[in-house]
Amino acid sequence: MTNVVSFPDRVRGFAPARLIEARVALQASRDELGRAVGLTGQAIGYYETGARRPDMEKLLSIAAALRQPVTFFLREGRPMPATTGTRFFRSIGPKSNKLNASLDVKTKWLWEVVDRIGKLVRLPEVKLPSVDRSPGATSYSDEEIAQIATATRRLWGLGDGPIANVIALLETNGIIVSRYEMGSDKIDAFSCWVDGRPLILLGSDKESACRSRFDAAHEVGHIILHHGAAQEDLNDKRIRDRLEEEAHRFASEFLFPRNMFLIEFYSTRAAHLQGLKRRWGMSMQAIAHYAKVLGAIDDSQYVLFRKTVTKNRWLREEPLDREIPMEQPKMLLKAIKMLVDRGALPPSGLESENGFSLEMVQRLCGELPAALAPVGPSLTLLSS
Template identity: 35%
Template sequence: MKLRSGGRTMAAINNIIHISQAARGKHPGRLLIPARLTEARTAKKMTQSQLAAQIEVSRQSVSTYELGTKNPDPEVMVRIARVLQQPMTYFTREEIPSFGNRSTVFFRKTGADTKKRNQACAVHADWLVSAAATLANYAHLPQVDLPSFEPSGVGVCYTDDEIEESAESVRKHFNLNHGPISNVVRLLEAKGVIVCRQKMEGENVGAFSFWSGDRPFIYLASDRKSAARARFDAAHELGHLCLHRWIGEDEVDDADRLKEIEQEADRFAGAFLLPRKSFPNEVFSSRAEGFIELKSRWKVSIQAMAYRCKDLGVFDDRQITNIYKQISYKKWRTTEPLDGENGLPFEEPVVLRKLTDLLLDSGKVSAADVALEIGPSPDILSQILGTDRLRMGVESRADAPDLSLK
């Protein structure tokens, strides 16, 4: 990755900011960009009523703030920033950097119980895009090199053979042989996919993916206990990026159609990680213990390998049922051999972290300025970028006394 010369000038971050000063610029006196308040509240999965109770105003007041018909008083604005845990500057920024319009985001679930979670994830997706787009102002990102597919028939679904062939085409496009892939996340990053691993407290988020303009993104949860399952998540999202770029929100909102889409991505992940031309030749036993060594080699969960054997007809239905009974008896449903801290290592993304280091080490811009341009709190940026350097830079700026000559 090469550092790009130049880059637009950014205002330095103020650690103690007066509300009236925050609004100066194109819109003198304006204290709040309504969309930023909605985003920050949505990311916290809070309703307007819940936010209103914590900042000690009416629910109607919060509604007027988000509609842009009324600005909060300075002391209320301070409470908003504190409750939503965002810097004051976040609420006064007009634009969030991006590569273009965001495509459909592929979440695994729908329904009223997950609507808030999905909306919060969408905000985190925008923050991830903002981080990558800001860094792209100063450094070259890896070139995007992903093939794309569409079903060949008159319907909207792929056949099983089409998915198998697509996975084989992707492996060939990536110049892979028929053996195990050493590191899926690094491979995706090398092909231009921006990957981050971030923990969302209290949420059951495995992964999701989307496009921003012509740039693909994959978001992985950091609370997975199994590196093999996290690796399958990454391959599953690659399936969405290659197979489903043309799918719209209306299809994802249909629970039955979403189920089909997710099954297609699962089949792609299995075919991509465990090729039909090689993996079956290494399966010699239908005993659950026989898959442990295979898991060490292929870095795929025992349950996923058993399902792949079902897809490929390696075992009959009775044998597959018996394998799953063994898995249940051994209590491997949630934690298998080679999971956990002493198991297979997690594949961590590195591109955003290395770009951040490259930029800050160049001295062309400060950590505080980069944090200001990306937008959300330094704590969130630390997770998105995989480094504490922006947060530490902002904190060190806050600790520095303001000294000047008379």
């Protein structure tokens, strides 16, 4: 009897889709990746289509070039659910295709982490105010936005004072927050709904905590105000600009309620604006712009303030930017730590199941603090 030697198939033990994701996340072409690892773009194409698989020596080079653990390329990822809503806000136009695809991949990775953890841990319920619109309404008035911002604060148990930690507040109310490299200085934040839960990705390279807080509040505005917007609407600049302005107004009203603003704001002097910035966690420029919108200062006063900003080189870095600490997401990392501590996940965390190393999860979910402070929601392990 003749012995037949059976060889393994060409892609078992290697997930071509993960290679595509990792490359797209870094906005690299096949040729660019090939040059980085001493291959042709065509060879990378063979790996991505599954026609061939890389040997371990090449896979190590590819993993290093794409900043992923080798295990990432050995585990199949899960497809995104069909219930993915409008993505706010992607850059528009043919030159933005790589950036948009990169953001979609990062959103998919974050959802994979959330989906896995959500099967083991009772994540906080999504608590958002309902918004009743009259039939045919296409925009929000300033008064409507102010009322919705107030309703959001009340639903979340807030009065009209400063918010101590915006990210912890969002996580407590069921919004998933991540910090990740955006790959472009044109986008500060990004949000969407996936499978009934809102996700916000904040740029990890922004050095101003106050501007980052505003970005987070801005995305909450999109999540609440524009849940029903269609993706194709964003191709119309007029609609896109209107939605951006509405989310911007929501962020201002949410972070610094106008009744308090009109009491506490009375000068554009640097010392006064710095004090308001320290108290309310909003940048000096955002405060001055809000004052102009509310009519607390006129156009000429605002122009003088802008000249002061330019003269002092505050456009990118204002006073206090290096003093006020950056808020970090903690909920997902706390959940993973709890699951590992209780034996519901292996010590490697999600690496053995999803191929996500701890370093990658930290990049997706936030910095792992030296001691997980009791900030944010409490988590309950689901019974098996």
